[in-house]
Amino acid sequence: MKLYTYFRSSAAYRVRIALNLKGVYYDAVPIHLLRNGGEQLSDAYRAVNPSMLVPALEDDGQVLGQSLAIVEYLDETQPQAPLLPSNPADRARVRALALTVAADTHPLGNLRVLKYLTGTLGVSEDVKLGWQQHWLRTGLAALEQLLVNDPRTGRYSHGDTPTLADCCLVPQVFGAQRFGVDMTPYPTIMRIYAACSELQAFQQAHPAQQPDAE
Amino acid sequence: MKLYTYFRSSAAYRVRIALNLKGVYYDAVPIHLLRNGGEQLSDAYRAVNPSMLVPALEDDGQVLGQSLAIVEYLDETQPQAPLLPSNPADRARVRALALTVAADTHPLGNLRVLKYLTGTLGVSEDVKLGWQQHWLRTGLAALEQLLVNDPRTGRYSHGDTPTLADCCLVPQVFGAQRFGVDMTPYPTIMRIYAACSELQAFQQAHPAQQPDAE
Numbered sequence: 001m002k003l004y005t006y007f008r009s010s011a012a013y014r015v016r017i018a019l020n021l022k023g024v025y026y027d028a029v030p031i032h033l034l035r036n037g038g039e040q041l042s043d044a045y046r047a048v049n050p051s052m053l054v055p056a057l058e059d060d061g062q063v064l065g066q067s068l069a070i071v072e073y074l075d076e077t078q079p080q081a082p083l084l085p086s087n088p089a090d091r092a093r094v095r096a097l098a099l100t101v102a103a104d105t106h107p108l109g110n111l112r113v114l115k116y117l118t119g120t121l122g123v124s125e126d127v128k129l130g131w132q133q134h135w136l137r138t139g140l141a142a143l144e145q146l147l148v149n150d151p152r153t154g155r156y157s158h159g160d161t162p163t164l165a166d167c168c169l170v171p172q173v174f175g176a177q178r179f180g181v182d183m184t185p186y187p188t189i190m191r192i193y194a195a196c197s198e199l200q201a202f203q204q205a206h207p208a209q210q211p212d213a214e
Numbered sequence: 215m216k217l218y219t220y221f222r223s224s225a226a227y228r229v230r231i232a233l234n235l236k237g238v239y240y241d242a243v244p245i246h247l248l249r250n251g252g253e254q255l256s257d258a259y260r261a262v263n264p265s266m267l268v269p270a271l272e273d274d275g276q277v278l279g280q281s282l283a284i285v286e287y288l289d290e291t292q293p294q295a296p297l298l299p300s301n302p303a304d305r306a307r308v309r310a311l312a313l314t315v316a317a318d319t320h321p322l323g324n325l326r327v328l329k330y331l332t333g334t335l336g337v338s339e340d341v342k343l344g345w346q347q348h349w350l351r352t353g354l355a356a357l358e359q360l361l362v363n364d365p366r367t368g369r370y371s372h373g374d375t376p377t378l379a380d381c382c383l384v385p386q387v388f389g390a391q392r393f394g395v396d397m398t399p400y401p402t403i404m405r406i407y408a409a410c411s412e413l414q415a416f417q418q419a420h421p422a423q424q425p426d427a428e
Contacts, residue, residue, distance in 0.1 A: 050359035051314060062303045065360075066317070069309035076302040088290040089276045095283035100265060103280070103317040113322065116348065123335065134330065145264035146279075
């Protein structure tokens with residue numbers, strides 16, 4: 001398998017964790033989001049992924065986009081270390097936790113959105129940072145509530161083995177800390193983050209461990 | 215089943231389509247996003263869904279949030295009229311099409327984001343509309359490319375029966391038209407939209423057909 005990735009991309013980070021949890025070997029193809037005017041916007045990458053976003057996974061000659069769709073694909077094709085529980089209501093819960101990050105939180109702090117804020121809207125760096133922190137706090141608060149109020153939360157987001165939800169939680173915490181969000185109001189998230197960080201699969205997926213890290 | 219819904223919510227609209235395609239009877243509980251300071255922010259609704267977003271589905275005493283997680287749950291528990299294909303790579307494609315709408319496009323035009331733009335950032339109505347149209351066009355262009363370049367696209371987004379991808383496509387077109395986006399550059403999307411609009415499941419899920427429509 002071949003993963004088009006950028007070390008600091010939260011969405012690529014999710015897929016790297018899933019690949020590591022599954023024990024799947026892959027070749028990393030770095031796509032630099034800031035160099036050369038953004039390599040994800042190049043004609044070469046557009047031919048790979050018309051959405052011009054990372055990550056993309058190439059397997060068996062097929063290219064798959066969208067981190068959550070990729071993780072579900074891995075879970076369906078690589079049965080070892082399942083990333084979703086077996087019961088439909090529990091699966092729905094894990095997917096909802098993942099989407100709370102991937103749909104409600106992360107898209108608002110995406111690079112292209114920040115560029116629009118400072119470029120087209122002409123906001124200052126301070127206002128941009130305020131925007132980032134506001135949506136990070138909003139998303140983390142929702143995630144904390146979903147975790148703290150549910151007896152199905154265990155050592156990890158759902159039970160005592162890592163799931164798709166943890167693949168999303170950890171990169172989101174990394175992003176929030178990078179942009180200076182005070183994590184004190186999210187003790188359950190931080191407890192789970194600490195538990196995940198003890199696992200090699202998460203350690204090796206960390207942005208600082210990637211071949212394209214700066 | 216009980217669906218907490220708002221007639222104009224794109225995410226609730228997706229779930230209504232899926233419920234209709236499955237032929238599942240449900241009770242609609244309207245949550246008005248604009249009245250009473252936003253009923254989704256009330257203590258009563260927060261107790262139902264801590265994310266304070268619509269939709270939420272109540273089934274068997276469990277409350278499920280996140281439209282895509284709800285549709286997957288329906289697909290796993292109601293085998294009639296499957297909303298995902300059987301092959302993993304095809305399933306990944308349908309999920310990626312859905313996420314192109316639900317993660318890359320829709321969250322940027324969500325009510326709370328627009329409120330932040332006009333409130334905290336103090337932008338004009340014109341600039342707000344420009345923001346909405348920009349992200350709608352960006353998302354629709356990506357979706358069009360994913361559809362037009364893939365032989366698996368049929369009468370609907372994937373093959374000749376409606377899928378999760380169509381549950382997302384139709385509400386997004388409705389939203390784009392509502393905010394005055396010129397749809398000429400997206401002929402494949404519009405062809406699929408027209409095909410879906412012939413089906414009763416889509417017609418009955420339309421915002422104008424809801425009990426809380428204004």
